[in-house]
Amino acid sequence: MKYSIFSLARAAFSGHKNWQRTWRDASPKSHYDVVIIGGGGHGLATAWFLASEYGIRNVAVLEKGWIGSGNAGRNTTIIRSNYGLPGNTGFYELSMKLWERMEQDLNYNTMVSQRGVINLYHSDAQRDAYARRGNTMRINGIDAELLDLTAVRKMMPFLNFDNARFPVQGGLLQRRGGTARHDAVVWGYAHAASALGVDIIQNCEVTGFIRDGSGKVTGVETSRGRIGAAKVGMAVAGSSSRVAAMAGMRLPIESHVLQAFVSEAIKPLIPNVMTFGAGHFYVSQSDKGGLVFGGDIDGYNSYAQRGNLPVMEDVCEGGMALMPMIGRIRLLRQWGGIMDMSMDGSPIIDKTPVDGLYLNAGWCYGGFKATPGSGLVFAHLLARDEPHKEATRFRLDRFRRGAMIDEKGQGAQPNLH
Amino acid sequence: MRIVCPFCGERELGEFTYLGDARPVRPAAGSSEDEVFDYVYLRDNVAGPMSEYWYHGGGCRAWLKVARNTLTHEISSVEPAAGVGAAKVGA
């Protein structure tokens, strides 16, 4: 059913009794051309691109719980393409461009809101690092502006300019960055992929890989039975190591918890997405009115999907340092997601050493904003058996070769990326 | 989280710094590039009981080996790293 204001008005007359399921509730078939493990944003986007861009429609997406139950449903909804290193820059811009047409592509309002992302700087060294990054963006045809203090003050007069421990000096602004409604992205891809024939199978946990005599993966064992597949793609960030272990692989990845927080809803207060350069804090305000904010990962391996107090305090300290006006606004909910933290802070999208098994993992903090781009390049890899041109550097062997993509320069210590 | 430092007693998480998996052992001098690569880059990334290195930098500066469950965050044991308490070696 096509969604529009007209269909909505028509439905209103019939008491909304005629709406159909947003996506079909499929049962597993015995064999697919491609099985994608993981019904999050990346898995569903991959399925949609396989069907819409590469003509492969005999595809199943297997989700162990409900779609979007992983990091797609727990992030702070920020989208941006302000990355500074070759590999990341082009890829995230590809993703940004796909965000810009997502609603029309999917016939689903994912509320992509290009309200601007600003990274504040507080020292000359930070300014120089942002200048380097912003220039990289411009050289790659991506919008970027370096704002001085006056410009920042004009845009965000509510920041602490007067008695801050680390005064704001300026910021790197990407106006095309912003936010999107995270759940809607999942539902939109599910809606559109399902319409093209993709089977979305919830409550279907993969428990093992089926291999033939040569070791090639030919399907998966699941809680809903064996499902054959010519190719299997993993898009299970947060659980990548666990699923990879079923195929006998060890990955350059650790699982870490990242917390996020939302405040009570208030009238519009913060116009854009901001990151505090002198502490661990980033914030935006949702369309519903809540301040959505977060900081760094808790810093230790975890699969517990819950956070701890010290980081929560740390994040609020950052928020108060930047914007002392939020002191009386109340924090409403905290939650935690499990991140695939890779050894250089950048993702891995590649064939694995196991024939027939393809990997999409290691997203660190970048997973949500990557969703459409990740879907496209992973679909490309699955369809063509070669990397998409914007994903040639996300190879699994880059660590062995020493070709890391390390934006933060922290080396092989995932909790520092 | 609270960690019972074998020297200081139970302390709050903020006093500690995490490093990661304590199982991999640094290859001896002369090891191959593959062995060192494995040590530096590959992880079991255990979901469940894991042995890991924590530094009590906000306390007695001892490196500790902590057995902790990554699913529940429950800590079952804490012991000093090999070189802590070396003053007692052979004593």
Add this chain to the structure above:
Amino acid sequence: MAEFSWIARSPLEHALVVGAHGARGTEAGVWLTEIRNFDLIQVMARRGKTAELAKAAQARFGVAAPETPKAVRVPDATLIWSGPDQFLVLSNAGKHAIEPLSQAFSQSASLSDQSHARVLISVSGEKARSMLAKLSSLDLHPAAFPVGTAAATSVDHTSINLWRGNDWPDGQAVFNLLVFATFAGSLWHTMLDAAAEYGVDIRHSEELA
């Protein structure tokens, strides 16, 4: 040729203002005293030298060096446990300064002079524990932290050594804090903020308690 004076200045010289601070009206709930002029030597046992170190400490101080988080008072020094295989010697008047101690421990330990690296602050008063509860995550209840207990811990993400000295004659507990010198001014302000609601009496002294 110019005449030089070598005046030692406390890192708190500017931050510390003697007198009353915070809430007025009743007797100060917190007493903050900076103790200036002390020798502080870090003693770290060498590999396999525990026994020798113990012997040397016994010879020098008449007591064993603390092997658990304790502060041990001897007539002219306090030995403060600071970590496995290590302790601090706090004294004044030079008797246990770096040079004499280096000789005493030359076979068994490595020594490092910390006399200028730290600031020593003593906290007492009826509200001392309430105020410290805002800074320290430790349980300072008398049952959990009796006289003579020491801890290497952190306040405001900064390492400190904390120990409970002998009570005042009126029974008030006394907590001693060794804080890093370059953090001291900042930490002092944090302490004043924590104590302000109780009323604070601020002073400094040359005497080790």
Add this chain to the structure above:
Amino acid sequence: MVGPAQTHRLESGGLIDRAAPLSFRFDGKSFAGFQGDTLASALIANGVKLIGRSFKYHRPRGILTAGSEEPNALVELRSGARREPNTKATTAELYDGLEAASQNRWPSLRHDLMAVNQLFAPIFVAGFYYKTFMWPAKFWEAVYEPAIRRAAGLGRAAGVADPDHYDKAWAHCDVLIAGSGPAGLAAALAAGRSGARVILCEEDFAFGGRLLADGGTIDSLPAAEWISRTLAELAALPDIRIMNRTTLFGVYDGGTYGAIERVNDHLPSPPEHQVRQRLWRIVARRCVVAAGAIERPIVFAGNDTPGVMMASAMRTYVARYAAAPAKRIALSTNNADGWRTVETALAAGLQIAAVVDARPDVSAAHRALAAKAGFPVLSGSVNGVEGGKAGVRKIAISLTGGARAEVEADGLAVSGGWNPAVGLTSYHRGRPKWQDDIAAFVPDGAPPGMMAAGAANGAFGLGDCLRQGFAAGAAAAQSAGRSGNAGTPPVADDEAFSLTSLWHVAGKGKAFVDYQHDVTASDIELAQREGFESVEHLKRYTTLGMATDQGKTSNVAGLAIMATLSGKSIPETGTTIYRPPYVPVAIGAFAGHHRDENFHATRLTPSHHWAAEQGAVFVDTGLWKRAQWYPRAGEKDWLESVTREVKAVRSGVGFCDVSTLGKIDVHGPDAGAFLDRVYINTFSSLAVGKARYGLMLREDGIVYDDGTTSRLAEDHYFLTTTTAKAGLVMQHLEFCRQVLFPELDVQLTSVSDQWAQFSIAGPRTRDLLREIVDPAEDLSNEGFPFMGAREVSLRGGTRARLFRISFSGEMAFEISVPARYGDALVRNLMLAGKPFGVTPYGTEALGVMRIEKGHVAGPELNGTTTAADLGLGKMMSTKKDFIGRVMAGREALVAPDRQVVVGIKPTDKASRLRSGAHIIPKDKTPGPDNDQGYVTSVCFSPTLDQWIGLGLVECGRERIGEIVHTHDPLRGEDYDVELCSPVFYDPDGGRQRG
């Protein structure tokens, strides 16, 4: 202005202090209340029914509850910088002069134009926005979203800095108790008598929980008397801390709990030196959750009309606050407990219009009560409410068997049963379990050390609550190792509790499940129809339970309706994940003291106060404040000051405080062997009395840190780190010592704060030093050659360490004195250096001279460069193992086309360089394929009289002499530059060795 009389205040009774009248304002109108009121009870006492407007449809809303579960009665409390949006009138304590305003309405609460939204209600169904607002694409940000954003949100934040202070504190106990109702107090008694250290947190300002409204008899005493007797006994126990106005909001790992104490929210503003709120981190061996239960609504049309109220809340207002929400009350209930409201109302002289009871059997006692008081008992359920802004007028009833009835009333009390407060017990992802007899979820899988008791555990009888609470308190004390005699538990009778499940009554009109987010029963039907059947999908699609009340009154009803629709049981349908905090908590409280200048600690160098006296401009470097330059009168900008400082050093002598460098004593017989393993070059061969520059890698082969290390004795090295990495290098070295190389006999101590260290540089350095250093010390080139290091005496006897090392390229020494002499040293240097024009210089001049000399620093040591990239590849020893050696050899790290450090200078001397500009081959159009590196560090070189810089450039060393282009689109500056040697100044090093 004298406000209207308290028309709905009962003449007697209640726990208010009638001797303490208070005045307050709501929407600009003055009212009176009493000490002991909440804003809600005072508004009720004044007959105010309309308090707010709903989120989406702007429907008029009154007060639904008497606690922190309130979804409707939200106000903006206080004004100006202290304005607090979304404050629950039901928990706001009344104080004299209180100001509150309704929110989310325009122009006024009574006449809210946004109520026009109700006309569009047929379109504004759950998730309507996902289906529309897509065309044209540009209109989302331009038109639709701004309109939605303005309409959404509830109250308005102050928008200016919060003027109040907050702090945080730690507390420790054996037994932590949440709630001071009968179960909580009994738990405290048992634990306290057993000798446990106890902390009891009560959200309310008064202790007693439901006893405050429901009364009862305990140990043959009226409830109020039992409460005060119990509080007195607890107060006499040695280690019990009882905290009111304190909500336990979360449980974290290791038995750490979060609680928020509203220290001064009951006052107009906090007294001087006091905080508004305090965040407690409570470390408890055991925790007893006695947080009670929350009464739940029944979903029927018009259930949001002002005057429809939870039955327990209605009797709380009557009994505790002596305020009558209505004068003729109807009750809709599905359980026996709802009848208490009838009893309370009758006792207060209020009229009962009717009781509508969904249960097949109403007890004989209740029937007798009805007969005596003369009101009907109707078997069935309410399915509609007539009324509006002025409140309830009439109630429509669907009788068992199908007939209909109507009752006139001005208030409707509703009881759909009780939900135990399972939040705290579920925050570690424990899933509560369904208990059929009470039709509610009860705790299961609580975090370690936590147990629930009383109503929070599904026990609704008073006697049962006391027994459970007492047993839990005793057990908690015992398992925390306290074995004193707990004595006997308090005793009370148990009331019978019977309930017939009733979630949703069909009827005409909107029936609300989530009041605050305007989620109706038909929204849930729509969600189910569209496949959002999982409770998490339901929540996310309809926003059910996501409002400021956190779904306390709505979640269970919502999932019960979904269960019915999808033909599953409630336990099969399951709950969403419970997430802290239990009540919304001010962000300011989580930050505490750490805001403004106190966000992070500040570190001051030993010469700080002296530098401040000189008028130095300071820069933040990590936590440090460092003197950046020392402006002099008449200098027009920083560049002029810095240029003067550099020239003074290069031509005479200057000094700079470098105490911020990390300093580490490395002791022990194996100290040299240890350093050989952590540095790429060799230190075991360094002679005593010499210093050497060292470079450390990470294990992945990338450069970690650099600095000079001196050998002061056979078994004593003194190592320096960069300012930025001081703490991290110490941690890394301890890891090497304790974990990687435990066989080495080496000891490490940070001495960063022990030494005040100054760099003294310039051709006249020796002249200056000779004034300061004891004349017996030989400072000649022979007696103290380049890279020498030893202890010296200063005039006046102070001992110092002297290192002949140079970062500036000049003849230079670094001198260290014990830190408390640092201030004296700078003053003495100034005194002694006067004849030589000694000039203090800051970090900018330091940076200029290091760039002129081509020394790498932070911008080049950026975590991605190798030793070879920095031009230091030859330092890597091939004769030993060291950290990072093997990984540094990987193919991509030794590739010939890597970006390496080179010097950069504009071909036009008038051009300015900027860090962050990229390097593009000359005459190429900038693009990703010819982006060959970037400028890392720049300065204006007074020595060369032009801007110069360092950069990381592809194959840079082979391209020296090539003219390339610096491309800086961000700042619109593009220049031709020449790639050159990074050493711009004194390339053969004669000056520093001379």
